[in-house]
Amino acid sequence: MTSYQFPEDFQWGAATAAYQIEGATETDGRKPSVWDTFSATRGRTVKGHTGAIACDHYHRYEDDIKLMKELGIQNYRFSVSWCRIIPDGRGKVNEAGIDFYRRLVDRLLKHNITPYATLFHWDSPAALEQKYGSWRSREMAQDFADYATAVVSRLGDRITNWMTLNEISCFTHMGYAVGKTPQHAPGTRVKSQKDVWQTSHHALLAHGLGCQAIRAASTKAQIALVDNFGVTVPLTESAEDIEAAKRAFPYHCGNGGMIYPALTGAYHPALLEQLGSNAPDVQDDDLKTIHQPLDFLGFNIYTGTYIRAADNWQGCEWLDFPKAYPALNMPWLQLVPESLYWGIRHVSETMNRPDLPIYITENGCAAQDQVKPSGEIIDLDRILYLRHYLQSVHRAAVEHYPIKGYFVWSLMDNFEWSYGYDRRFGITYIDYKTQQRIPKSSYRWYAECIRQNRVV
Protein backbone atom coordinates (compact mmCIF):
# COMPACT_ATOMS: atom_id res chain seq x y z
CA MET A 1 0.00 0.00 0.00
CA THR A 2 1.33 3.46 -0.84
CA SER A 3 0.95 6.19 1.72
CA TYR A 4 -0.13 9.84 1.51
CA GLN A 5 -2.23 9.11 -1.56
CA PHE A 6 -4.64 11.93 -2.56
CA PRO A 7 -8.18 11.49 -3.90
CA GLU A 8 -8.25 11.05 -7.66
CA ASP A 9 -9.74 14.47 -8.35
CA PHE A 10 -7.18 16.36 -6.24
CA GLN A 11 -5.91 19.41 -8.15
CA TRP A 12 -2.20 20.26 -8.38
CA GLY A 13 -0.95 23.66 -9.39
CA ALA A 14 1.54 26.50 -9.09
CA ALA A 15 1.01 30.20 -8.41
CA THR A 16 2.51 33.56 -9.40
CA ALA A 17 1.44 37.22 -9.41
CA ALA A 18 1.64 39.87 -12.12
CA TYR A 19 3.94 42.47 -10.59
CA GLN A 20 6.27 39.79 -9.25
CA ILE A 21 6.99 38.14 -12.62
CA GLU A 22 5.78 40.10 -15.65
CA GLY A 23 8.19 43.03 -16.03
CA ALA A 24 7.34 45.06 -19.18
CA THR A 25 5.99 47.81 -16.99
CA GLU A 26 5.85 50.35 -19.80
CA THR A 27 4.70 48.05 -22.56
CA ASP A 28 1.45 48.06 -24.57
CA GLY A 29 -0.15 50.95 -22.74
CA ARG A 30 0.44 49.85 -19.14
CA LYS A 31 0.78 52.75 -16.71
CA PRO A 32 2.42 52.69 -13.25
CA SER A 33 0.98 50.83 -10.30
CA VAL A 34 1.53 51.81 -6.68
CA TRP A 35 4.25 49.15 -6.56
CA ASP A 36 6.14 50.85 -9.41
CA THR A 37 6.17 54.16 -7.58
CA PHE A 38 6.80 52.59 -4.16
CA SER A 39 9.74 50.46 -5.30
CA ALA A 40 11.24 53.39 -7.23
CA THR A 41 11.28 55.43 -4.01
CA ARG A 42 14.64 55.38 -2.26
CA GLY A 43 14.92 53.03 0.68
CA ARG A 44 11.64 51.20 0.20
CA THR A 45 12.97 47.90 -1.18
CA VAL A 46 16.17 45.92 -0.62
CA LYS A 47 18.90 47.37 -2.89
CA GLY A 48 16.25 49.52 -4.59
CA HIS A 49 14.97 46.55 -6.60
CA THR A 50 11.82 47.10 -8.68
CA GLY A 51 9.55 44.92 -10.81
CA ALA A 52 10.52 46.74 -14.03
CA ILE A 53 12.00 43.57 -15.57
CA ALA A 54 11.32 40.85 -12.97
CA CYS A 55 11.21 37.47 -14.77
CA ASP A 56 10.29 39.13 -18.09
CA HIS A 57 7.35 36.74 -18.12
CA TYR A 58 5.42 39.18 -20.32
CA HIS A 59 7.73 38.19 -23.17
CA ARG A 60 8.64 34.68 -22.04
CA TYR A 61 5.25 33.27 -21.08
CA GLU A 62 5.43 30.57 -23.73
CA ASP A 63 8.64 29.19 -22.22
CA ASP A 64 7.10 29.42 -18.77
CA ILE A 65 4.11 27.40 -19.89
CA LYS A 66 6.54 24.75 -21.15
CA LEU A 67 7.97 24.66 -17.64
CA MET A 68 4.47 24.13 -16.26
CA LYS A 69 3.81 21.38 -18.76
CA GLU A 70 7.00 19.52 -17.84
CA LEU A 71 6.14 19.93 -14.18
CA GLY A 72 2.81 18.25 -14.84
CA ILE A 73 0.50 20.77 -13.18
CA GLN A 74 -3.12 20.87 -14.36
CA ASN A 75 -3.77 24.31 -12.84
CA TYR A 76 -2.02 27.66 -12.90
CA ARG A 77 -2.83 30.63 -10.68
CA PHE A 78 -1.71 34.05 -11.93
CA SER A 79 -2.94 37.59 -11.46
CA VAL A 80 -4.24 40.19 -13.87
CA SER A 81 -2.68 43.62 -13.60
CA TRP A 82 -5.32 46.36 -13.18
CA CYS A 83 -2.95 48.99 -14.62
CA ARG A 84 -2.57 47.03 -17.87
CA ILE A 85 -6.35 46.79 -18.28
CA ILE A 86 -7.47 50.23 -17.06
CA PRO A 87 -4.21 52.19 -16.92
CA ASP A 88 -5.82 55.26 -15.32
CA GLY A 89 -7.64 53.18 -12.72
CA ARG A 90 -11.07 54.11 -14.03
CA GLY A 91 -12.38 54.83 -17.47
CA LYS A 92 -10.99 53.59 -20.75
CA VAL A 93 -10.10 49.91 -21.18
CA ASN A 94 -6.73 49.17 -22.80
CA GLU A 95 -7.47 46.28 -25.18
CA ALA A 96 -3.74 45.59 -25.65
CA GLY A 97 -3.57 44.72 -21.95
CA ILE A 98 -6.47 42.30 -22.31
CA ASP A 99 -4.77 40.74 -25.34
CA PHE A 100 -1.76 39.70 -23.28
CA TYR A 101 -3.92 37.69 -20.87
CA ARG A 102 -5.91 36.27 -23.78
CA ARG A 103 -2.68 34.97 -25.36
CA LEU A 104 -1.52 33.60 -22.02
CA VAL A 105 -4.79 31.82 -21.30
CA ASP A 106 -5.14 30.41 -24.80
CA ARG A 107 -1.68 28.93 -24.53
CA LEU A 108 -2.50 27.43 -21.12
CA LEU A 109 -5.70 25.91 -22.42
CA LYS A 110 -3.89 24.47 -25.42
CA HIS A 111 -1.73 22.56 -22.93
CA ASN A 112 -4.74 21.51 -20.83
CA ILE A 113 -3.76 23.75 -17.94
CA THR A 114 -6.73 25.37 -16.20
CA PRO A 115 -6.33 29.09 -15.49
CA TYR A 116 -7.14 30.51 -12.03
CA ALA A 117 -7.09 34.30 -12.31
CA THR A 118 -6.65 36.65 -9.36
CA LEU A 119 -8.03 40.09 -10.19
CA PHE A 120 -6.00 41.97 -7.61
CA HIS A 121 -2.59 41.02 -6.27
CA TRP A 122 -1.61 44.44 -4.89
CA ASP A 123 -0.62 46.38 -8.04
CA SER A 124 -3.39 49.01 -8.14
CA PRO A 125 -3.10 51.92 -10.58
CA ALA A 126 -0.97 54.79 -9.28
CA ALA A 127 -3.53 57.16 -10.79
CA LEU A 128 -6.00 56.16 -8.09
CA GLU A 129 -3.42 56.83 -5.42
CA GLN A 130 -3.13 60.38 -6.75
CA LYS A 131 -6.84 60.79 -7.12
CA TYR A 132 -8.05 59.66 -3.70
CA GLY A 133 -5.37 57.72 -1.80
CA SER A 134 -6.23 54.21 -3.03
CA TRP A 135 -7.80 52.07 -0.26
CA ARG A 136 -8.32 55.07 2.01
CA SER A 137 -11.29 55.91 -0.17
CA ARG A 138 -14.57 54.05 -0.50
CA GLU A 139 -14.47 54.90 -4.21
CA MET A 140 -11.81 52.25 -4.65
CA ALA A 141 -14.39 49.50 -4.13
CA GLN A 142 -16.56 50.65 -7.06
CA ASP A 143 -13.53 51.23 -9.29
CA PHE A 144 -12.37 47.69 -8.54
CA ALA A 145 -15.80 46.30 -9.43
CA ASP A 146 -15.78 48.19 -12.74
CA TYR A 147 -12.33 46.80 -13.49
CA ALA A 148 -13.63 43.29 -12.66
CA THR A 149 -16.47 43.81 -15.15
CA ALA A 150 -14.00 44.93 -17.82
CA VAL A 151 -11.88 41.81 -17.39
CA VAL A 152 -14.55 39.17 -16.89
CA SER A 153 -16.78 40.40 -19.72
CA ARG A 154 -13.80 40.01 -22.07
CA LEU A 155 -12.11 36.87 -20.72
CA GLY A 156 -15.04 35.06 -19.08
CA ASP A 157 -15.40 32.86 -22.16
CA ARG A 158 -12.01 31.23 -21.41
CA ILE A 159 -11.57 31.65 -17.65
CA THR A 160 -13.98 30.07 -15.16
CA ASN A 161 -12.09 30.39 -11.87
CA TRP A 162 -11.86 33.94 -10.55
CA MET A 163 -10.31 35.20 -7.35
CA THR A 164 -11.17 38.74 -6.29
CA LEU A 165 -8.48 40.06 -3.92
CA ASN A 166 -5.30 38.50 -2.60
CA GLU A 167 -4.53 38.82 1.12
CA ILE A 168 -6.43 41.91 2.23
CA SER A 169 -4.31 42.32 5.37
CA CYS A 170 -1.08 42.68 3.36
CA PHE A 171 -2.08 45.51 1.04
CA THR A 172 -4.07 47.35 3.71
CA HIS A 173 -2.58 46.76 7.18
CA MET A 174 0.95 46.54 5.73
CA GLY A 175 0.42 49.41 3.28
CA TYR A 176 -0.96 51.92 5.80
CA ALA A 177 0.39 52.39 9.31
CA VAL A 178 0.42 54.69 12.31
CA GLY A 179 3.72 56.09 13.56
CA LYS A 180 5.97 54.16 11.20
CA THR A 181 6.57 53.80 7.49
CA PRO A 182 4.69 50.79 6.16
CA GLN A 183 6.58 48.02 4.36
CA HIS A 184 4.20 47.71 1.45
CA ALA A 185 2.76 50.06 -1.19
CA PRO A 186 1.38 52.65 -1.11
CA GLY A 187 3.36 53.10 2.12
CA THR A 188 1.08 55.70 3.67
CA ARG A 189 1.30 56.89 7.26
CA VAL A 190 -2.17 57.46 8.69
CA LYS A 191 -3.38 59.07 11.91
CA SER A 192 -5.12 56.23 13.68
CA GLN A 193 -5.69 52.50 13.74
CA LYS A 194 -9.25 53.32 12.73
CA ASP A 195 -7.90 54.70 9.45
CA VAL A 196 -6.06 51.45 8.88
CA TRP A 197 -9.19 49.37 9.57
CA GLN A 198 -11.09 51.62 7.21
CA THR A 199 -8.76 50.57 4.36
CA SER A 200 -9.45 46.87 4.96
CA HIS A 201 -13.16 47.60 5.21
CA HIS A 202 -13.01 49.24 1.77
CA ALA A 203 -11.14 46.21 0.46
CA LEU A 204 -13.88 43.91 1.81
CA LEU A 205 -16.43 46.07 0.03
CA ALA A 206 -14.38 45.78 -3.17
CA HIS A 207 -14.49 42.01 -2.76
CA GLY A 208 -18.28 42.07 -2.36
CA LEU A 209 -18.97 44.40 -5.27
CA GLY A 210 -16.36 42.48 -7.29
CA CYS A 211 -18.21 39.18 -6.73
CA GLN A 212 -21.44 40.77 -7.94
CA ALA A 213 -19.69 42.19 -11.00
CA ILE A 214 -18.14 38.82 -11.88
CA ARG A 215 -21.47 36.99 -11.56
CA ALA A 216 -23.16 39.60 -13.74
CA ALA A 217 -20.48 39.20 -16.44
CA SER A 218 -20.22 35.40 -16.46
CA THR A 219 -22.83 32.82 -15.52
CA LYS A 220 -20.28 30.02 -15.28
CA ALA A 221 -17.86 31.86 -12.97
CA GLN A 222 -16.49 30.08 -9.91
CA ILE A 223 -15.55 32.77 -7.42
CA ALA A 224 -13.21 32.91 -4.44
CA LEU A 225 -11.58 35.27 -2.03
CA VAL A 226 -7.91 34.54 -1.32
CA ASP A 227 -6.89 35.12 2.27
CA ASN A 228 -3.90 34.49 4.47
CA PHE A 229 -5.79 34.51 7.75
CA GLY A 230 -3.52 33.82 10.72
CA VAL A 231 -3.65 30.27 12.01
CA THR A 232 -3.74 29.38 15.69
CA VAL A 233 -2.39 25.87 16.24
CA PRO A 234 -3.12 24.00 19.48
CA LEU A 235 0.09 23.16 21.31
CA THR A 236 -1.21 19.68 22.00
CA GLU A 237 -4.38 18.19 20.60
CA SER A 238 -6.01 18.02 24.02
CA ALA A 239 -9.61 19.24 24.11
CA GLU A 240 -8.48 22.25 26.19
CA ASP A 241 -5.75 23.37 23.79
CA ILE A 242 -8.02 22.90 20.77
CA GLU A 243 -10.66 25.02 22.48
CA ALA A 244 -7.99 27.64 23.26
CA ALA A 245 -6.82 27.76 19.62
CA LYS A 246 -10.43 28.33 18.54
CA ARG A 247 -10.91 31.07 21.10
CA ALA A 248 -7.71 32.82 20.01
CA PHE A 249 -8.60 32.60 16.32
CA PRO A 250 -10.81 35.73 15.87
CA TYR A 251 -8.27 37.90 17.73
CA HIS A 252 -5.30 36.59 15.79
CA CYS A 253 -3.84 38.69 12.91
CA GLY A 254 -7.06 40.65 12.52
CA ASN A 255 -8.98 37.50 11.46
CA GLY A 256 -12.13 38.77 13.17
CA GLY A 257 -12.14 41.87 10.96
CA MET A 258 -11.22 40.32 7.61
CA ILE A 259 -11.99 36.68 6.97
CA TYR A 260 -14.91 36.72 9.44
CA PRO A 261 -16.94 39.45 7.70
CA ALA A 262 -16.26 37.84 4.31
CA LEU A 263 -17.34 34.34 5.37
CA THR A 264 -19.91 35.02 8.08
CA GLY A 265 -21.29 38.49 7.29
CA ALA A 266 -20.17 40.08 10.56
CA TYR A 267 -17.11 41.50 12.24
CA HIS A 268 -16.38 39.22 15.19
CA PRO A 269 -17.79 40.80 18.39
CA ALA A 270 -14.63 39.99 20.38
CA LEU A 271 -12.49 41.87 17.87
CA LEU A 272 -14.90 44.82 17.75
CA GLU A 273 -14.75 45.07 21.50
CA GLN A 274 -10.97 45.01 21.40
CA LEU A 275 -10.86 47.70 18.69
CA GLY A 276 -13.31 50.01 20.45
CA SER A 277 -13.21 53.43 18.77
CA ASN A 278 -10.66 52.10 16.26
CA ALA A 279 -13.29 49.93 14.58
CA PRO A 280 -14.05 51.04 11.01
CA ASP A 281 -17.20 52.92 10.03
CA VAL A 282 -19.63 50.48 8.47
CA GLN A 283 -22.57 51.78 6.43
CA ASP A 284 -25.98 50.13 6.12
CA ASP A 285 -25.87 47.06 3.89
CA ASP A 286 -22.05 46.98 3.73
CA LEU A 287 -21.93 43.63 5.50
CA LYS A 288 -24.57 42.21 3.21
CA THR A 289 -22.52 43.31 0.22
CA ILE A 290 -19.34 41.87 1.70
CA HIS A 291 -20.92 38.53 2.57
CA GLN A 292 -21.27 37.14 -0.96
CA PRO A 293 -21.81 33.48 -1.76
CA LEU A 294 -18.44 31.96 -2.68
CA ASP A 295 -17.70 28.83 -4.70
CA PHE A 296 -14.44 28.21 -2.91
CA LEU A 297 -11.96 29.82 -0.57
CA GLY A 298 -8.32 30.38 -1.51
CA PHE A 299 -6.09 29.92 1.52
CA ASN A 300 -2.46 31.12 1.47
CA ILE A 301 -0.46 29.55 4.24
CA TYR A 302 3.20 29.76 5.21
CA THR A 303 3.43 29.57 9.00
CA GLY A 304 1.35 29.56 12.19
CA THR A 305 1.27 30.34 15.89
CA TYR A 306 1.05 27.86 18.76
CA ILE A 307 -1.62 28.41 21.40
CA ARG A 308 -2.36 26.66 24.66
CA ALA A 309 -5.16 26.83 27.21
CA ALA A 310 -4.57 29.37 29.99
CA ASP A 311 -6.25 30.62 33.07
CA ASN A 312 -6.75 34.23 31.92
CA TRP A 313 -9.74 36.23 30.67
CA GLN A 314 -9.27 34.98 27.10
CA GLY A 315 -8.72 31.38 28.14
CA CYS A 316 -5.70 31.09 25.85
CA GLU A 317 -2.05 31.99 25.58
CA TRP A 318 0.04 32.86 22.50
CA LEU A 319 3.39 31.04 22.60
CA ASP A 320 6.70 32.51 21.38
CA PHE A 321 9.05 30.47 19.23
CA PRO A 322 12.20 29.30 21.02
CA LYS A 323 15.41 30.90 19.73
CA ALA A 324 16.59 27.98 17.60
CA TYR A 325 13.17 27.01 16.23
CA PRO A 326 13.47 25.80 12.61
CA ALA A 327 12.72 28.58 10.14
CA LEU A 328 13.19 29.25 6.45
CA ASN A 329 14.73 32.33 4.86
CA MET A 330 12.27 35.03 5.96
CA PRO A 331 12.02 36.58 9.42
CA TRP A 332 8.44 35.31 9.83
CA LEU A 333 8.79 31.93 8.16
CA GLN A 334 8.90 29.37 10.99
CA LEU A 335 8.20 25.79 9.99
CA VAL A 336 4.67 25.05 11.25
CA PRO A 337 3.22 22.43 8.90
CA GLU A 338 0.15 21.81 11.11
CA SER A 339 -0.91 25.40 10.39
CA LEU A 340 -2.18 24.18 7.06
CA TYR A 341 -4.39 21.47 8.57
CA TRP A 342 -5.62 23.73 11.37
CA GLY A 343 -6.34 26.59 9.01
CA ILE A 344 -8.65 24.34 7.02
CA ARG A 345 -10.25 22.99 10.19
CA HIS A 346 -10.84 26.51 11.56
CA VAL A 347 -12.81 27.40 8.43
CA SER A 348 -15.06 24.40 8.99
CA GLU A 349 -15.34 24.42 12.77
CA THR A 350 -14.40 27.82 14.16
CA MET A 351 -16.04 29.91 11.42
CA ASN A 352 -18.67 27.26 10.86
CA ARG A 353 -18.27 27.05 7.07
CA PRO A 354 -17.82 23.29 6.51
CA ASP A 355 -19.67 23.75 3.23
CA LEU A 356 -16.91 25.83 1.65
CA PRO A 357 -14.42 24.04 -0.65
CA ILE A 358 -10.85 25.14 -0.01
CA TYR A 359 -7.83 25.38 -2.26
CA ILE A 360 -4.39 26.07 -0.88
CA THR A 361 -3.66 28.93 -3.29
CA GLU A 362 -0.11 29.55 -1.99
CA ASN A 363 2.34 27.57 0.08
CA GLY A 364 6.11 27.60 -0.17
CA CYS A 365 9.28 29.04 1.27
CA ALA A 366 12.34 31.13 0.63
CA ALA A 367 15.68 29.34 0.79
CA GLN A 368 19.28 30.45 0.24
CA ASP A 369 19.57 28.63 -3.05
CA GLN A 370 23.06 28.10 -4.48
CA VAL A 371 23.92 27.04 -7.99
CA LYS A 372 26.44 24.19 -7.78
CA PRO A 373 29.37 23.88 -10.21
CA SER A 374 27.28 21.18 -11.91
CA GLY A 375 24.64 23.85 -12.59
CA GLU A 376 22.13 22.25 -10.22
CA ILE A 377 20.22 23.77 -7.29
CA ILE A 378 19.66 21.06 -4.71
CA ASP A 379 17.17 22.75 -2.37
CA LEU A 380 16.76 20.07 0.27
CA ASP A 381 15.35 22.61 2.71
CA ARG A 382 12.49 23.54 0.38
CA ILE A 383 11.68 19.87 -0.22
CA LEU A 384 11.62 19.27 3.54
CA TYR A 385 9.28 22.24 4.01
CA LEU A 386 6.92 21.30 1.19
CA ARG A 387 6.79 17.64 2.15
CA HIS A 388 5.67 18.43 5.69
CA TYR A 389 3.02 20.92 4.57
CA LEU A 390 1.70 18.53 1.95
CA GLN A 391 1.39 15.82 4.59
CA SER A 392 -0.76 18.29 6.47
CA VAL A 393 -2.96 18.77 3.36
CA HIS A 394 -3.25 15.03 3.22
CA ARG A 395 -4.39 14.82 6.83
CA ALA A 396 -7.15 17.33 6.10
CA ALA A 397 -8.25 15.27 3.09
CA VAL A 398 -8.25 12.01 5.05
CA GLU A 399 -10.38 13.61 7.76
CA HIS A 400 -12.84 14.70 5.05
CA TYR A 401 -12.39 18.44 5.26
CA PRO A 402 -13.26 19.94 1.86
CA ILE A 403 -9.71 20.47 0.58
CA LYS A 404 -9.70 20.33 -3.22
CA GLY A 405 -6.28 21.36 -4.42
CA TYR A 406 -2.85 22.85 -3.82
CA PHE A 407 -0.83 25.55 -5.59
CA VAL A 408 2.84 25.82 -4.73
CA TRP A 409 4.30 29.31 -4.29
CA SER A 410 5.99 29.80 -6.57
CA LEU A 411 6.52 28.45 -10.05
CA MET A 412 9.72 30.50 -10.20
CA ASP A 413 11.84 32.93 -8.19
CA ASN A 414 10.45 36.44 -8.45
CA PHE A 415 10.20 39.97 -7.05
CA GLU A 416 9.54 39.38 -3.35
CA TRP A 417 8.00 42.81 -2.63
CA SER A 418 10.07 44.90 -0.22
CA TYR A 419 12.75 42.16 -0.26
CA GLY A 420 13.20 42.56 -4.00
CA TYR A 421 15.15 39.69 -5.62
CA ASP A 422 16.96 38.97 -2.40
CA ARG A 423 14.61 36.13 -1.41
CA ARG A 424 13.88 33.18 -3.66
CA PHE A 425 10.55 31.35 -3.31
CA GLY A 426 10.60 29.48 -6.63
CA ILE A 427 10.83 25.81 -7.45
CA THR A 428 12.53 27.12 -10.59
CA TYR A 429 15.67 29.22 -10.24
CA ILE A 430 15.89 32.46 -12.21
CA ASP A 431 19.29 33.74 -13.26
CA TYR A 432 18.28 37.41 -13.38
CA LYS A 433 21.27 38.37 -15.57
CA THR A 434 20.38 35.99 -18.38
CA GLN A 435 16.73 35.20 -17.51
CA GLN A 436 17.65 31.53 -17.71
CA ARG A 437 15.18 29.25 -15.93
CA ILE A 438 16.73 26.31 -14.06
CA PRO A 439 14.40 23.79 -12.39
CA LYS A 440 15.54 23.16 -8.81
CA SER A 441 15.47 19.74 -7.12
CA SER A 442 12.17 20.77 -5.51
CA TYR A 443 10.67 21.11 -9.01
CA ARG A 444 11.62 17.49 -9.79
CA TRP A 445 10.35 16.35 -6.40
CA TYR A 446 7.04 18.20 -6.84
CA ALA A 447 6.66 16.74 -10.35
CA GLU A 448 6.96 13.28 -8.81
CA CYS A 449 4.27 14.08 -6.20
CA ILE A 450 1.97 15.15 -9.02
CA ARG A 451 2.77 12.10 -11.14
CA GLN A 452 2.04 9.73 -8.25
CA ASN A 453 -0.78 11.91 -6.84
CA ARG A 454 0.68 11.61 -3.36
CA VAL A 455 3.33 13.08 -1.09
CA VAL A 456 6.61 11.37 -1.94
Ligand code: GCO
Ligand atom coordinates in the same frame (compact mmCIF):
# COMPACT_ATOMS: atom_id res chain seq x y z
C1 GCO B 1 1.30 36.49 -0.86
C2 GCO B 1 2.15 37.09 -1.54
C3 GCO B 1 3.18 36.51 -2.38
C4 GCO B 1 4.51 36.44 -1.68
C5 GCO B 1 4.63 35.19 -0.87
C6 GCO B 1 5.90 35.11 -0.10
O1 GCO B 1 0.23 36.38 -1.51
O2 GCO B 1 1.61 36.32 0.29
O3 GCO B 1 1.15 37.36 -2.38
O4 GCO B 1 3.13 37.41 -3.38
O5 GCO B 1 5.50 36.45 -2.62
O6 GCO B 1 3.59 35.16 0.06
O7 GCO B 1 6.01 36.11 0.84
